[in-house]
Amino acid sequence: MKDMQVRMPRPGARTRRRLMAKTLAVASVASLLSSTAYAQSVDVSQWSPEYIRSIAGTEEFDTAGHCADVVPLDYEGNLTYWWTGPTEASPQIEHEINDEFWAAWEETYPNIETDAQNVDYNQLLDRLRTTLLGNAAPMVVRLQILGGVEFASKGYFQPLAPEDIGYPTEDFWPGAMKSVTWDGETYGIPTNNETMAFIWNADIFERAGLDPEEPPATWDEVVEYSKQIHDELGISGYGLVARQNAGNTPFRFMPTLWAYGGGALDEAEDSPSYSDVYINNEGSKAALQAAYDMYVRDRSVPTSALTNTQNENQAPFIAGQLAMMIAHPSEYAKMVDLAGQATGADKEVADSVVENMRYGLIPEGPERRAVVFGGSNMHFIEEEYVDGEFDEMAAKAFACFWNSPEWSTKLAWTGSNPGNLAGFKTEWMKERLDTIKFLDVTTSMLPSGVPFPVIPEATEIMNIIVPDMLQNALTERMTVDEAAEDAAAKVDSLVGGGL
Amino acid sequence: MSIATGRAASPLSARSAKKPNVFSRMAAHRTDYLYVLPALIVMMVVIAYPIYYTIELSFYRTPPNLQLRDKVWAGFDNYTAVLSSSVFHEVTLNTVIWTVASTFFSFVLGLGAALSLHREFIGRGLFRALLMIPYVVSAVAASYVWKWLYHSDFGVIGALAVQLGFTSEPINFLDNRQTVLSSLIVVNIWREFSFAMVMMMAGLQTVPEQLLRAAQVDGATPWNRFWHVTFPHLKGVSMVTVLLLMVANFNSIIIPFIMTGGGPADASHIWITHIYQLAFGRQQWGAAAAYAVILFIVMMALGYFYVKALTRGDEARQE
Incomplete structure (x- = not known):
């Protein structure tokens, strides 16, 4: 993560850059959606431990290549992000994967200055509420599945669908998509889905x-x-x-x-x-x-x-x-x-x-x-509530990277399941199944998952x-x-x- | 000149000359006001505006699906709802018990410690330092440590009680509605008594040694010397200490918030933790604001007595 204070953008450069970036993004997302590379990856109706094992490791994904189509890899911008990451109670491997992720992110998008804050699970909602009142929220936040609807209903979140970052909605659990939907509009990307x-x-x-x-x-x-x-x-x-x-x-x-x-x-x-x-x-x-x-x-x-x-x-x-x-x-x-x-x-x-x-x-x-059909969702905060300007392209690049089949799987390594169902077909899913004892048991609970009420x-x-x-x-x-x-x-x- | 002389002759004019109106007094001291203006502006921004906004908010409803700017006018509904709620009555009782017990025992223990340490003895400095530890330890850290000491299943205190044969099973300090508040008060007293001790030690320096010796020569018992000589000299500092402790206790949040969060079943909620829960846990900003205004009024009343106690000496001197 770089120091956000270093760069001073030229006057007008940001506006021109954002306009160009938006045009690029619209064109690239349209092209992505017209292809079949990311069509529905997993047949949810066949869900069983055997099915999960049969599809694991059957496809390869190029995360940087895919996200480059959404936001060019040389894009210059900045990002602020809050999430609940590994804590002292988390296994060591989660800390290692977390470090690996941030290194990969910096390598893939070296010109996006990132200020990421790992906020305690029981404090994140309160802290976000307070900062939203003071228009000092981060651009992107990952919240527990229960938390999002309250903020979406109040108009704090931007509409955001998987298609906006190059993934089809069909590649996410219907229950998870329900949790990011308020009043018919989608306000987030399911990052991981967990059942205990x-x-x-x-x-x-x-x-x-x-x-x-x-x-x-x-x-x-x-x-x-x-x-x-x-x-x-x-x-x-x-x-x-x-x-x-x-x-x-x-x-x-x-x-x-x-x-x-x-x-x-x-x-x-x-x-x-x-x-x-x-x-x-x-x-x-x-x-x-x-x-x-x-x-x-x-x-x-x-x-x-x-x-x-x-x-x-x-x-x-x-x-x-x-x-x-x-x-x-x-x-x-x-x-x-x-x-x-x-x-x-x-x-x-x-x-x-x-x-x-x-x-x-x-x-x-x-x-x-x-x-409980649990997990977390990623949301973009409306610009007027963000501390500073909202850098849409940086946010999209980040969301694309985090929710890629690769990182969606790796970041859910021990505690959860990839929000992007395409993650179940990756080599990393196979590795998880081979190395994590009892993983198939928790994954088998997914069809019994009940989402919390989707009301504010x-x-x-x-x-x-x-x-x-x-x-x-x-x-x-x-x-x-x-x-x-x-x-x-x-x-x-x-x-x-x-x- | 003649006009001035004429006014000076009239008793009415003499009074008005002695007490000019507020504006003329302000005009006369305009330079002074200029000096304090920056501080006044800062106070207006960081104190007056939040108070105004809290009072304003207390007259609105803030449903969970609306932003604060879309709040709905509710008149005195929030005040009615808060004051008529049974939880409010329970929490108010808790707050009174918490404040009075914490203040009383902290003061008494602090006074006792100060009196003990006022005498010369070997190791006095060490004892003073040791007794100051609770006050200088972070309240957050202390709360977590006490939480584990009290832990209902694996706490050290419970285990000791079992080992020493006082009880047959670990004592349930924090997960029991009957014991939780008193357990928290003990922690609060442990934290605060050193503050009272320092204040009273400062007060004891002002007691004239000659008076105590004279009383001793006159055959006064230690209790009489304390009651008739020492304590009257400590009245002022005692008053200030008690008021400061009361204000601090009315406003305290760290210990109950960290150790129990107000539970179990609201048994350790005091006003501040309940306001916090209403605002941040339930997003009932309007009700929380009404609650805060009520607390503000109580605090202002205490503040009035505090200022009176502080300025009593000045008034006496002016008279």
């Missing part, structure tokens, strides 16, 4: 008298297994997470809610209207009851669940003090990292946990098997109201019924425009 899976420690299962190779098939069984593990071994069974205003909570609780037939609104239905409140239906109450049973009745989950994010579950899991939880595909790589850092007796325990770590599908409920109120519902409901029930401030009704009243009021 269920991990467990086979050794703990065995010591607790459970089948070590069989995860709980239903959420009712999760409650039973959690209790049995706690009663037999005195450790936590299931890694419940219920912290407020932390994305981890809805990502881990909503699958249960949907599995029992509940929801915040009707987002789990085939054709959701986002106007019917489901959070107090029988399914939602049953899911809440399951959480209550584990936390209050059986005390079989961490007591600190109310203040924990998922990161705080990693330490007890690697220490063999937690038996099972919903987790990213990257959790395995993280555990391997943690085991590598452990010493003495801790190392022995950590190595044993890694050896006994298993991945399976997230349990089913009476209605369905469900998982979704962030508050998922990050505040749902965790509030959980906390109200788990602290016994309210009964399960009261907590559900209270949440329903809040959702109703919010969607109806009240406080």
